[in-house]
Amino acid sequence: MIEVIPLKYGTMFKRVFSQPKVFNQFAKDILGIELNITKVHTEYEYPEPIGFVRSRYDLFAEDAEQRIIVEIQHVKEEDFFDRFLYSHLISMVEQVSGFGEYCFDRTVYTIVVLTSVPRDGSINFSCAISDMSPVDEWGNKVSVYPHRLVFLSPRKVNEQTPPAVRKWLDFIADSLNGTVEESLYSEVLFQQMIEDIRKRTIDPNILSEIKDEAAWEKAKARFAREGREKWLEEGWEEGWEIGQEEGRKKGLEEGLEKGRKEGENKVLAQQRQTVIQAKQMGMEITAIATLVGLTESEVQEVLNQ
Incomplete structure (x- = not known):
């Protein structure tokens, strides 16, 4: 058992997941897409405000074809779902802010990681997805755009949680009490992340x-x-x-x-x-x-x- 800094803290979460190797693998396992991200931005804002509220993204990265945004939410606010839907839509609207035609050249994926859940039981899932595909009268989904808004709740992992997703949620949840059982994570990438959040190796400035x-x-x-x-x-x-x-x-x-x-x-x-x-x-x-x-x-x- 190793003492670690819990990943519920935004400072630590961004420090770990802003590493391109971690970010790429996380996106691949959660979204099922291959990325070639070489730079992950933290606290990113678009140069010009879109809409009436300026959005800031904890983690932001994009390659030539698609864009991925990762958010972490510590405490549930009253406007929880609405707020992240707004951030997701802003990253789509930003692409058509000019005078050209309505066209989304890049796919927008937003991942929200919840390290706490409301007491009213309104969140009882480990993984929930909202997309932009309409459903016809026969119940068939019409593929229009692949944009997705994904909510992950590590504290709600269950037998239906997809295996590729579960290993990440288990790791995040395991850290929340300040310790991690390192023997449960044999992959090199996860061993590296354990070292990154290990309490005794944290830089004093980051700890502050x-x-x-x-x-x-x-x-x-x-x-x-x-x-x-x-x-x-x-x-x-x-x-x-x-x-x-x-x-x-x-x-x-x-x-x-x-x-x-x-x-x-x-x-x-x-x-x-x-x-x-x-x-x-x-x-x-x-x-x-x-x-x-x-x-x-x-x-x-x-x-x-």
Whole structure:
């Protein structure tokens, strides 16, 4: 058993899977296609924004014929499927952004690796594929484009998981508790990956990035868990108490209305504080909006005050 850095951390995942040999073999086993990738980009963005939201890809690579994007998702957000569908479609739309005809010269494959799953049981698969092929009234699939959006969930491996896919998911899942049983992976490529994530061989600078990422994940979880509860418990409770006191003095209806307003003000004040703290920690506007239940414009308005 070897101590490793879990592949749930984006820094480590990108360090391992950005290696061309690993990337090519991963794509071959997951998608069944041969690639000749010599360079894998991390945190890639298109030179010009496409659509209204700029997309950033954890891992991005393409050869002369086709393009592959690999994403890793640590924590499920409310817009989970929609967000990755958007990223997938943007890489298609980018090809026809000029004045020429509508034509996708390169095939777009997007692979999303989920190292955690929602508690509501909405994800109960190890491998799920969405493609662009329509189905006719007889149930026959009409092959139009081979574009594919693939979701992989290492924690949900089962007897139906394809063998070529399973070896990768088993490896990722095995790392998530911080250890790997190296004897289970005889292939040279996997032995190399084990060495790359081995805890005692990690560069101190990279380890620092991972520690920051781990601390940020804990902070996000704490915000999500405690933030709303605190607003409700403290804000509304305090407002209600004020309302009751005012009600005894000036009449129940007038007092409760004032209490309601006081409660709302308390909630808004705590909400504003959370927005500011989240921004100071480097959180994106979109994520802050999801966290506190505001629109992006409302979050920006708070930050501009």
